[in-house]
Amino acid sequence: MSDEQPKAGRRASIGARRNPAAEAAIVAAARDLLAERGYAGFSFEEVARRAGAGKPTLYRWWPTKADLLVEVYAGEKAAVMRPPDNGHLIEDLVSYTRALWSFWRDTPTGRAFRGLIAEAQSSPTAQVTLRDKFLPERLKDVRAVFEQAAARGEIDPAAIEDLIALYIGFNWFRLLTGRIEDDPAAISRTARLLATAGGPQ
């Protein structure tokens, strides 16, 4: 993945502003390290070494691991996980959930998400980053699914936010307890429950 040229000579300051080359090298090194060793082997020390950067440079721009991780995510969020649109809430939820679990299981970035949640439990600033920067962006697709369902009259629009919390909570619970192997039956049952819960009436 991406060039990784630690021998490209020293990368000096370009003046009193952030060096884009340094930033790019650091983010790339962070992404590669995450892919190779997972969250467990992810340290600022090693990122700096690989990027040919100084630790002060990292700490200058990313005070905590979570900040750097969120940046890595932001750079990768484009490719994967396209929003579903099957015309039915239950089907949308089932296909999205199976894709999400697959993403969490089968990609380095996805696997690191557990580490991001864990990080947020010991660092208050990481928690703020997770809740206020990371989540709102990632929740857009899910919210769209429920909003489309509401537009079709499948669910009560007033219930959308609470349904999202229930739905995300379900996924996190499975993830954090290590039960995200593909499980179409449970996913399908849960999707039906959520559709029933939000039903107008």
Place this chain on the structure above:
Amino acid sequence: MSDEQPKAGRRASIGARRNPAAEAAIVAAARDLLAERGYAGFSFEEVARRAGAGKPTLYRWWPTKADLLVEVYAGEKAAVMRPPDNGHLIEDLVSYTRALWSFWRDTPTGRAFRGLIAEAQSSPTAQVTLRDKFLPERLKDVRAVFEQAAARGEIDPAAIEDLIALYIGFNWFRLLTGRIEDDPAAISRTARLLATAGGPQ
């Protein structure tokens, strides 16, 4: 809390078996340390120091932090969080949820639960401990709430397990994103959604 007598002289072996005094001192020290400094300041190093015990003794009986934490919980689980029984699912859920969030917020043990979840994300054995030893025990009260509701005909008995997952997931999601301040409105709406979701027919 509890005696904490590091000056009580050396506590030697009592032969080829576990020394109850050492075990009690270690668990007590762990509980006190957790109360004083929270999960962040919770290290085997410091527990051993306070308990007047050797680190090998700790590692002999509790291979990971999670094991020791679960033991601390087991020792405290008696007092708090009695199962509700208001005769209605929604009311049971609301009162239980508010009590649970209060427990998580306002007690040292409760606050450490976030750390236990985080620990389980980096250590596979800790994850097993959390899922297979800790959770089943703690879920008994919740399961009882839903089973009573099913017995009253409020919900479909076949939906119980899935409703539990949704309910616990909701609570974890709020906890892990730092939103467990008392919020009766959201709790009440969510309880109604769950009751609707599980409704028979």
Place this chain on the structure above:
DNA sequence: CTCAATCGAAACGATCCGTTCCGTTCAGGG
């Protein structure tokens, strides 16, 4: 030209980790 902020390198003290020795203290088996 001067100033300010950046850069990477190196080293710092500190904290934990998990393990390994050690000499001591007993209980239980032969």
Place this chain on the structure above:
DNA sequence: CCCTGAACGGAACGGATCGTTTCGATTGAG
């Protein structure tokens, strides 16, 4: 009655990471 084996606490180990600090060199802005 003695010996074996296991548990005890103390100490030290190598290793890793953290977050900070100092340093000289670089370069753009004013």
